[in-house]
Amino acid sequence: MKMITFAGTASCGKTSVIIQLCKELMSRGLKPAVVKFDCISSMDEQSYNDAGITVITGLAGGLCPDHFYVSNIQECWNWAHENEADILITESAGLCNRCSPHIKGIPAVCVIDNLSGVNTPHKIGPMLRTADIVVVTKGDIVSQAEREVFTFRVRQANPRCRIYSINGLTGQGTFILLKQLMEYPEVTGVDKLLLRFTMPAALCSYCLGERKVGHDYQIGNTKTMNFKNRME
């Protein structure tokens, strides 16, 4: 079975791109299985179902979504395997811009949209910087100039990646992404593989449900902002 991790900011078109990709896969007689990771209830499962795609949703609820992701990924692999999928696709939102679900040895895709503004590529952390492939969406509605600037900024943030422009509505560009993704080898599981980057650490009173604000209530791994000139 092949596996791909998809990550991207909220509402950038991840689900649309994955659905287009799955349609291409299914037209070639391959079976994709999608795991959608989210925090609170997601409507996307319905979109996948409508497209006839095998899907399961994992809701992190009160947990850090990316920690939740990594502690479930082996089970996801097993689930896809039992469903006799040819390819497992995980979708997660990288909500704090600091996380990245990408795993060494498994192709990693970051989705980012042109409408998010030309500075966004610099604001997104490891999920963009450690990706093998960056998919840029919504290029059909912004000017050529902005697209070129946007691509250039993605290139600055991740000089090694391949960048593809995809229209999630029509599927334009999906074909090339698929072609590239199919070149990655199959994997026999995710056990003992390494995350490409550490996840944000947190173990403080707020993780455990504290709600009061103030020094007296902060216990554990906390960090105070530096209010002096940060270049010093």
Place this chain on the structure above:
Amino acid sequence: MSGNEKFSDILKATPYLEDFFQAFGLPRPGTVHTVDKYFELLSQDMIDNLGMTREDLKRDFFEFKAQLGSLSHHNINSLEIIGGHNKKGEPENISILLSPGDILSVVGPTGAGKSRLLEDIECLAQGDTPTGRKILVNGIAPSEEDRFNVDNHMVAQLSQNMNFVVDLCIADFLLMHAESRMVSNPHQVVQKIFATANELAGEKFTLETSVTALSGGQSRALMIADTACLSQSPIVLIDEIENAGVDRNKALELLIKQEKIVILVTHDPELALLAPRRLVIRDGGMKTLLDRTDAELATLKVLAEYSGKIAALRNSMRNGETMLEKS
């Protein structure tokens, strides 16, 4: 390049490398520092905040530097579209050879497959898309790198759905684009695009105008001028140019003068006739390739007269005058 080089020498040779530090929010390297020393001196906190490791950051720096050199212009002498098959699987039996400065119009009913053709050209298809078409550049199949490398792309697109979304004035916007293209004289280029765009636009605008405040016609004029003067892509795919607020004749002339290959999808008879060749799409396939006849040139003249009359009436209307046809 080794890590022992001094930044003073590196930045003199490639000033745009400073962008790298700006992009990552890193302090500007002191000129006496060597590359190795600089990355060694960065605080662990700063590195952590980037969500990278020190080694990754340094590797990305070298990678970025290597790529600065590879941003280059494409030299295209010819583009050839070789037919595959239509939706029914019937062979297209058409091949079209285009040279710099050529315009091809693409016509057909909605849903006939015009966008699919643009997509085939955009990805420089090699018999591996649903239509089985092949696109040759300079008579040969382009390399995978040329096909898929978005930031060195051969194809620029202009469509009527496109808008400016960035909140900048025209001067800053064009400067940002010029810098990302790493031109050596960005301010001159900005002036040139601005002047050109104003020539194309029906209503004038200033360098201080915000790009989001431009009218539809002004936006289109600016996009066309920018694509003509600054985009490195030698092929321009256009999905319709509306017949208001922008001089379509001049716009196409400009693109031709810049040696672009222009492929123009349209439902507008006048725009279609501005191209010497016209490709008819039907049932997902390229059906016929028509040469513009002399009789059609006469039609174009008539259409141009109508357009002129409509434009004059529009001006009368805007100026609060009575709307009478002038002979």
